[in-house]
Amino acid sequence: MGIKFNKVDFKYQGNDNKAYLALSNITLNIKDTGEFITLIGETGSGKTTLVQHMNALLTPLSGSVDIFGVKINRENVKKKKVKLNPIRQQVGLVFQFPEYQLFEETVQKDIIFGPKNFGVDEATAIERAKEVIKVVGLDESYLQRSPFNLSGGEKKRVSIAGILAMEPDILILDEPTSGLDPLGRNALLDVFYDIHKKLNKTIIIITHDMNTVYEYAKRVLVMRDSYLVYDGDPIHLFTNKNIDNWNLDVPDLLNLIHKLEEDLGIQLPTQPRNEQELFEQLKVVLS
Amino acid sequence: MDIIQMKNVSFSYQQDQPVLDGINLNIKKGEWVTILGHNGSGKSTLSKLLIGLLKPSQGEIIIDNITLSRETVHEARKHIGIVFQNPDNQFVGVTVRDDIAFGLENLQVPRNEMVERIDKYAHKVHMAEYLNKEPHNLSGGQKQRVAIAGILAMQTDIIIFDEATSMLDPKGRRMILDYMSQLNKEGVTIITITHDMKEAVLSDRIVVLKKGKIIKVDKAKSVLKDQETLEKSNLELLLPLKVLNYLEKENIDNEKVRSYLWELSLTR
Ligand SMILES: Nc1ncnc2c1ncn2[C@@H]1O[C@H](COP(=O)(O)OP(=O)(O)OP(=O)(O)O)[C@@H](O)[C@H]1O
Numbered sequence: 045m046g047i048k049f050n051k052v053d054f055k056y057q058g059n060d061n062k063a064y065l066a067l068s069n070i071t072l073n074i075k076d077t078g079e080f081i082t083l084i085g086e087t088g089s090g091k092t093t094l095v096q097h098m099n100a101l102l103t104p105l106s107g108s109v110d111i112f113g114v115k116i117n118r119e120n121v122k123k124k125k126v127k128l129n130p131i132r133q134q135v136g137l138v139f140q141f142p143e144y145q146l147f148e149e150t151v152q153k154d155i156i157f158g159p160k161n162f163g164v165d166e167a168t169a170i171e172r173a174k175e176v177i178k179v180v181g182l183d184e185s186y187l188q189r190s191p192f193n194l195s196g197g198e199k200k201r202v203s204i205a206g207i208l209a210m211e212p213d214i215l216i217l218d219e220p221t222s223g224l225d226p227l228g229r230n231a232l233l234d235v236f237y238d239i240h241k242k243l244n245k246t247i248i249i250i251t252h253d254m255n256t257v258y259e260y261a262k263r264v265l266v267m268r269d270s271y272l273v274y275d276g277d278p279i280h281l282f283t284n285k286n287i288d289n290w291n292l293d294v295p296d297l298l299n300l301i302h303k304l305e306e307d308l309g310i311q312l313p314t315q316p317r318n319e320q321e322l323f324e325q326l327k328v329v330l331s
Numbered sequence: 332m333d334i335i336q337m338k339n340v341s342f343s344y345q346q347d348q349p350v351l352d353g354i355n356l357n358i359k360k361g362e363w364v365t366i367l368g369h370n371g372s373g374k375s376t377l378s379k380l381l382i383g384l385l386k387p388s389q390g391e392i393i394i395d396n397i398t399l400s401r402e403t404v405h406e407a408r409k410h411i412g413i414v415f416q417n418p419d420n421q422f423v424g425v426t427v428r429d430d431i432a433f434g435l436e437n438l439q440v441p442r443n444e445m446v447e448r449i450d451k452y453a454h455k456v457h458m459a460e461y462l463n464k465e466p467h468n469l470s471g472g473q474k475q476r477v478a479i480a481g482i483l484a485m486q487t488d489i490i491i492f493d494e495a496t497s498m499l500d501p502k503g504r505r506m507i508l509d510y511m512s513q514l515n516k517e518g519v520t521i522i523t524i525t526h527d528m529k530e531a532v533l534s535d536r537i538v539v540l541k542k543g544k545i546i547k548v549d550k551a552k553s554v555l556k557d558q559e560t561l562e563k564s565n566l567e568l569l570l571p572l573k574v575l576n577y578l579e580k581e582n583i584d585n586e587k588v589r590s591y592l593w594e595l596s597l598t599r
């Protein structure tokens with residue numbers, strides 16, 4: 045089942061009467077379990093538009109998106125043939141701007157809104173709120189605060205907590221780590237990875253951080269100017285000669301490995317995928 | 332000359348809960364200073380105090396020889412501009428063009444120069460094609476570019492960038508950083524708030540905030556390798572420096588590799 049894009053096009057109608065092409069001929073399959081995907085690409089390439097099709101916030105202009113067997117296209121949506129509520133629970137989407145997601149008087153009300161909406165009773169929802177607020181690195185005192193009076197990074201954390209509390213099958217996060225302090229970012233990426241590992245859930249993360257792509261992703265999607273231009277593994281992506289055209293960059297780890305080899309002639313036995321592997325290999329080579 | 336002086340500044344949003352506590356900070360004209368700190372440490376609050384959007388509950392702030400008060404804040408704004416963390420908080424115009432124009436109207440820039448500046452800075456940030464579009468209908472990174480153009484166009488002596496590049500793709504971010512360097516060389520005083528150590532390397536000095544207090548102010552090069560301080564405020568070392576520390580811990584003494592890694596951490 046999962047999510048299937050079939051030749052999807054999408055345009056925005058601008059206030060200046062120009063049409064802005066955001067998706068062109070997208071065909072794509074995402075499994076309902078076991079995927080860890082990062083979605084990357086230049087500013088304005090269509091990443092946010094793409095994920096907003098994955099929980100039917102947007103409807104394709106042409107083509108269709110199948111979400112857990114429900115077909116989303118112009119016709120079905122116009123004739124009100126699709127029930128959106130189950131889709132919104134199955135596919136949880138954390139917005140790029142937390143401000144678009146936070147609207148209640150208190151953080152707690154915001155977090156329990158989703159679960160309650162999907163039939164969870166209030167007491168259980170509050171219990172969940174107490175758990176998820178800690179998962180995102182804030183303490184329980186934040187539950188009684190107004191979401192509007194928080195710092196940027198704190199808002200981001202609360203908006204992530206709200207979606208985690210819904211316990212969706214597929215979790216999609218639109219630039220979840222921009223604005224987080226580095227240790228907070230690492231901790232949250234580990235949380236997402238844990239959810240993926242322990243519950244075998246599919247996770248999709250939009251990011252500009254190439255280190256996240258290299259160290260976490262099993263599969264990478266690259267958008268460029270409304271087209272999906274790469275769908276594959278991270279190792280091959282970073283040896284692709286197009287990465288400069290796509291406004292991407294080389295991850296710090298790969299950069300360092302290349303530099304050590306070029307400038308100091310240090311050759312590592314294998315290509316390390318994380319810091320720990322790099323340390324261990326360097327130790328062997330240099331001792 | 333100190334273009335910015337913060338003298339024993341404290342601030343609380345709610346009584347008895349200081350968000351900034353006894354801040355003393357002087358910034359020289361033409362300096363580039365980075366402010367680092369964990370989420371909620373007070374960085375954005377500090378920047379809002381500097382532009383007079385918030386008023387200190389205690390202490391005094393002097394910008395370009397103007398002591399901030401309700402009466403002087405309008406005058407001070409001609410000297411200091413800020414790109415907000417959330418670009419939506421900055422947009423007032425119906426179109427991108429109006430938006431950039433708005434700041435210039437406030438500065439009473441003559442009409443023909445205004446047109447020139449809008450064009451110049453829209454091109455600078457690669458948003459010239461979008462001048463007629465509504466700012467709210469842009470992608471996140473495009474919003475940030477427009478917000479940056481709006482402030483650059485005002486050509487103030489001091490510019491604060493509050494996580495202004497957080498949603499840009501790597502190439503776009505590099506472009507803006509290069510431009511910041513250029514402005515700084517031309518004499519503009521720059522304050523960047525960021526979580527990215529690669530960005531911090533570019534500046535002259537780094538201020539580290541933790542829970543509303545300054546826990547460190549020093550030359551960028553010194554703060555960069557100060558793991559203890561950085562970790563106190565949820566920050567991490569650059570990768571080459573992490574490797575350096577690891578080698579040290581393992582007693583692997585290779586002078587060539589060590590000095591190479593140190594050099595590497597200072598270049599972008
Ligand atoms: N309008 C407000 N009312 C009450 N408290 C606030 C308000 N804005 C911020 N705070 C609180 O003040 C503290 C400092 O917030 P500030 O926005 O300055 O942090 P920051 O360092 O910019 O964080 P971030 O990295 O997340 O942007 C935080 O604990 C925050 O919750």
Ligand SMILES: Nc1ncnc2c1ncn2[C@@H]1O[C@H](COP(=O)(O)OP(=O)(O)O)[C@@H](O)[C@H]1O
Binds near residue numbers: 085094468470
């Ligand atoms: N609500 C909207 N109205 C009009 N155009 C939009 C709207 N949202 C996005 N766009 C345009 O669609 C394109 C893709 O945007 P988006 O999917 O947000 O990009 P990304 O997330 O990759 O940065 C951009 O050119 C953007 O300006």
Ligand SMILES: [Mg+2]
Binds near residue numbers: 091092140218471472
């Ligand atoms: Mg986006």
Ligand SMILES: [Mg+2]
Binds near residue numbers: 195374375376416493
């Ligand atoms: Mg902030």
